[in-house]
Amino acid sequence: MSEIEQDKNVARAAKLETATLSDALDRLGLNGQCYKIKPRDASFRMAGRAFTILYGPAASPAGTVGDFIDDVPPGSVIVLDNGGREDATVWGDILTEIAHRRGIAGTVIDGINRDVHLCLSLGYPVFSKDNWMRTGKDRVQVEATNVPVNIGNVRVAPGDLLRGDADGVISIPKEHEERVLAAAEEIDAAENAIRRSVATGMRLDEARKQFKYHQLQTRRTGEEA
Template sequence: MTETSTDKNVARAAALDTATLSDALDRLGVLGQCHRIKGRDPAMHLAGRAYTIKYGPASTPPGTVGDYIDDIAPGTILVLDNDGREDCTVWGDILTEIAHRRKIGGTVIDGICRDVALALQLKYPLFSRDHWMRTGKDRVQVEAVQVTVNIGRARVQPGDILRGDTDGVIVIPAAHEEAVLNAAEEIHAAEMHIRDAVRDGKRLDEARRELGYHQLQTRRR
């Protein structure tokens, strides 16, 4: 895949909301809805390619929670798999400040973060299960980078597209991105036609029937 096509597909994903992308994933039978992962502010949005980090319980002596931030390219989405843990963090204000300065596209965590005030102040896109103050240092450590991870029961591989908005986070696997984006754009167009028809005086049930609204997300073989 060329850099040009990569940028194009990220831009296509950014132009669609997660609800539409979710329907497209359902139509294609692809699991990409990240359960319970949401922005620390409902206004937060992100779209970009995944750089993945896998955490595990700390060893004795403990390993590091990660000093990866200086090597991340602008626009990248950091994807941190802490196995859904809600008792300790893997992200705080130092990482937020540097990520914002380096123009990283956002962070998605299967787990929790802390120091949310700075992310809100800087409008840095930060998506997680929740937030709480207890550090992950001496509790968890980085096990691997750029490997397949699990975010909210969805599989994320390096280079997959992540899209986040007020409704949560979607992962679009690289192997399916053309099909998912094509389907999502078709669904979006159909829904816009329904809105236009209703604004022009047509009954909603009639407009929905004509444009197949109730089958837009139905699995197609």
């Protein structure tokens, strides 16, 4: 898949809700729903390709927690695997300010962040398990950059496609993104057809039956990834 086609797929993903993408993943038998990773504000929305960071417990002396920011391409989603830790942050106001200025699409954390006020005031999308104020400095450090990581029990590789909205975060493996997006667009079209049919007087149960609503997410023989 060319770089131009990949960019088009980011735009396609941005038009789809995570709930629709979740149903498409289910249909294809793929795991991409990042468990318990939530937006710090329900208005946050993002789509982009993963730039991944893997954290581990700090050594002595401790390594850095965040000097990677200048290497992240604009439009990327920064993906931070802190092992789900909720006792030490790996994202705060300086990183939010720089990421916003550099045109980063958003940040996803298997763990927590702090300085929520700034991401809210700037409208910079941060998705994490929670927020708390205690620093990760001297507690965690960067172990590797742009390697496969774990976010909410989902494997995220560099360049994978991420979509976030009020319901959470979806990660789509790069090698399956065309099939996932096509399935999601089909599901979205069917649901919109149901809405139009009901708006013109059709009963909901009839509309759902006509457009096979209850089977939209069901695995189909030969369609699994």
